[in-house]
Each structure stands twice: as C-alpha cells, then as structure tokens.
Amino acid sequence: MRTLRCLLRRATIGIAAAALSVPAAAQTKPTLVVQITVDQLRPDYLDRFRHQFTGGFKRLLDQGAFFTQAFHDHAVTETAPGHATLWSGRFPSHTGVVLNEIGVADPQSPLLFGRGGGASPYRFRGSAFFDWVRTRDQFSRALSVSRKDRGAILPIGKAKQQAYWYSLDGGFTTSRYFGDTLPTWVQRFNARDVTAKYLGTEWNLLLPESEYPEPDSVSVEHGGRDFTFPHTLSADRRQGTFQFTDFPWMDEITVDMALEGVHALELGKGPSTDVLSVSLSTVDAIGHAYGPLSRELHDQILRTDRALGRLIDSLYKLRDSSRIVFALGADHGVTPLPELAFKGDDPNRGRVDVRPVMDAARSGLAARGVEGDALVLQSGVIMLDQPRLRAKGVNADSVVTALRAALLKLPGMARVDRVSTLAANAARGDKIARRWLHSVPPDIQAVLTVTFKEGYYWVTTRYSTHGSPYDLDAHIPVLFMGPMIKPGRYNQPIRSVDVAPTLAEIVGVEPIEPIDGKVLRMILPASTGR
DSSP: OOOHHHHHHHHHHHHHHHHHTOOHHHHTSOSEEEEEEETTOOHHHHHHTGGGOOSHHHHHHHHSEEEEEEEOOSSOOOHHHHHHHHTTSOOHHHHSOOSGGGSSBOTTSOBSSSSSOOBOSTTOOSOOHHHHHHHHOTTOOEEEEESSHHHHHGGGTTOOSEEEEEOSSSSEEOBTTTOSSOOHHHHHHHHTOTTGGGTTOEEOOSSOGGGOOSOSOOTTGGGGSSOSSOEEOOSSHHHHHHHGGGSTHHHHHHHHHHHHHHHHHTTTOSSSOEEEEEEEOHHHHHHHHHOTTSHHHHHHHHHHHHHHHHHHHHHHHHSOGGGEEEEEEOSOOOBOOHHHHSOSSOTTTTEEOOHHHHHHHHHHHHHTTOOGGGEEEETTEEEEOHHHHHHTTOOHHHHHHHHHHHHHTSTTEEEEEEGGGHHHHHHTTOHHHHHHHTTOOTTSOEEEEEEEOTTOEETTOOSOBOOSSSHHHHEEEEEEESTTSOOEEEOSOEEGGGHHHHHHHHHTOOOSSOOSOOOOGGGSOTTOOO
C-alpha cells in the first residue's frame, strides 16, 4: 500500500509540472541516479578480466563511458575519505573526512540493533550530490546500502535519509542519527535471516580452475592460513555471521537489500529524482586478505560482475531504463604485499617502523611536562597540540624539526613534509605534496606528513593494504552509463571529485557550495544540463 507521503509527493509534483508546462527535455531527466562504489576496485582489473565478464561490468564497459585514468587526488587513500570525496565533489581537506579513524564513528548515535559501534556523518562538512538534488526538489529521496557503515553513510553526506549497513550478526541496521526504529521493510528483510543458508558453506571457484592463471599456493596470503580453495564459512552462527563479511556472498545480500528498498520505497518512479547508493565491500575484504594478485581476488571480481549485473537488470525491470543513470567508482586501490614485491626472506622487508622515533619524541615531551597524547600519528598525518606545548614553554617548531630529521633517517622513508610547505610545493608541480594538501584540513593541528617509498608498508601491517599517495592506491575506475551518456573509452586524466558535478549536470542541478571537481562534458550531449 502506498503511503500518504508518497501519494502527496507525486500529486504535488504532478500538479506543478502540469501548471508550468514542463518542457519535454526536462521530463527526460533521470528519475533514478544509481551511485555504485566498489571498495578497493583497481581499473586494471576491468581490463584483466574483461573477457570473463557477463554481468554488470560487461554492460558498463560495453554501453557506458569508462575513464581509464581516474585518480583520487588526495594522499590518505582510505575508505572513508574515498566515499566522501567521490560523491561530494570535494577533497578531504574540505569534507573533513580525512581518514577512517575519524570517519563516521559516533558513540552519540548508537545502533538500533546488532553488533557494532555507533555511527553518523557528524564529522562530514558541507554537502554531497544528494543534497544538491534535494535542494531543488524536497520530495527527492535517497537509499544507501553497504556492508560498512562509512560506505552507507558518507555517499549521501549529512542527509537524514535511509542508510543501512551490516551489523555483524546477520542483519542490516542503522543508527539513531537516521531514525528511532527500523522501517517495516527492513525488519521484514532481516526476518528472512538471509545469512543463515550460507553458514558452513564452501566458497569454491565460480569458473573452472583452468580459467584462473594465478597460483593458489601463495603462503603469505591470508596471514599464512587457509590460503587455498575451497574456503569454508563457519557453521557456528555467531562466528559465521561475523566472518560473513570476508566471503563473496556479502555483496549478494547487499544487492538484495538495495533492491528490497527500491521496491518498498518506490524509488525512481518519478517525477522526482531519487538516489540509490550501493557500496560493495567484498573486493576490499578479499583484497586485504589475499592481495590483488590472488586467485581469490580474481574470483571475487567475477562475482562482483554478476552481482552488479543482477542489480542493473533488476532496476531495468522495475523502472524505465531511459530514466536511470549509473555512476561507478572506487574509494581507493591497493598495493601488493611487500613479501611479493621485494626479494629476500626478512619478514620486515618493505616495511617501515616509525615506533622508536615516535616513542622517543613522546618521551622527550613527557620529560618536559607534556603528555604523550599531544603528539599523534594517524595514517601518515602527524598532529601536534601546539597550545599545550606553549603552555609548558616548549618550542613546537624545534620539536617538529627534530622529529622530521629523525623520521627521514629511517630505511624506506621517502619524505617527511611540513604541512606549512605543502601549498608551495604543490604549486611547483609536486604531485605528492598536492595530494597531501588536499588531504589535510587547516584546523586539525597537522604539522607533518609521512610518505614511505613506493610499495612500502607500516611495519605492523601484515595484510595487503592501501592508504598511500601513490597511484597504485589512488588510481580508480570511473564509469557512467545511461541514455544521456556518450559511451566509449576515455583515456584523459580525471579526478574523483569530477564525478559528483558531472551527475549534477546530467540531472540539471547545481552544487550548493564551491566544489573541487568539474563537469566531464566530453561524455555529455550538447543539450544535457541546465
């Protein structure tokens, strides 16, 4: 049964459209914008496995516009800043979402049910694409679904729409930021106990083994355990629903949840433009565990192709395909394990240990009456509480100078930049400085940025990872598809901040604040836009 709000929405907009005699061109604007983020998707995967695609990747590559040289132009290439940047058109220095640790965690917004910490977009600054859409039309709505809380929350900015993520106990949840109770349709979906059928199930290859050239005997994968097929999900309910995020079926139920929401909320039925955001996280989980060169990653990319195919095909059955536009990107890439990139048998090869230097610096501060938490290192950003140092008569610049000199002596260290020099270095064409500049808001007390040599990891990281300012982590695919998009392979460099303004141009709305991206007009017909 349709809700009174939905009926009022359509009636009000319908009357207004008739009264104003909306031009036919305006009536062809999309009624559904689908934002797809594939966590940790590198663009080379799309070329490497293209001959095996039969689903969503195939459709997007064959019928859409594929930008092969798209990059995040910020340094901390992590999930939270990637999602926030991709769908807001602004760098982390402007969204305030700098790294995962200060992404969406919020104890004041507890979950409505399930396991996991509270979450909200309270750290997110400014607006996202959906805000621009809703500013034009108050009846526009958004649904955002992901395995991760940050993957569900940040693509729609601070909007109090419907955002849901996996709760680690087999269902989807949200936080009190978004509402006080779960809607009936979400309760109904969770009541199906969709993960139960997978408990105790084996993950086997999707295709015959001969279709996978990667060796299945790389012992450094998955921490040296369970690194060959098949992989079995625990049959124990508590353990299995927790492990579930690391198995391919997580994406399947994410798509199921998104489609359930489209049906229940009647998204995209028009005349307003609605937004569906789907963030698929399993490539990231499997990429971390087994690495970008693994057979497991290969198999997961093929499964993601199928999941996306089902999403697109289902939406085309539910809604008018001529009124849907898709945009797909990634929050970051990934760098191979140092064990596979550097020769030798040293377990710490290709890794940098900054702990002795940081510990010595904190001890020095403590000896002068400044507690150690005044000096913090997170994801390559060093922050210093300078007012606390001044209160104790400690010269902050001397501390920064000594710390920088000590860090530069470490094997594997490429550079340690003063934040105060980033703008000038970026203006001279220094790409790494520019990406750091785009990562650091001016009010987080950052004094230094730390960059290892390319391919090097933090010494404590024992899984495949990302987060560096280098292209392996910053290079992502960007694809658009819809009747208003010129298909083709586009090799000119673009930035992730260009995605949101391009969608805005397609829909015919304007950003409500200054943004960092630009419209990718090369994929749009001349008549598209406002």
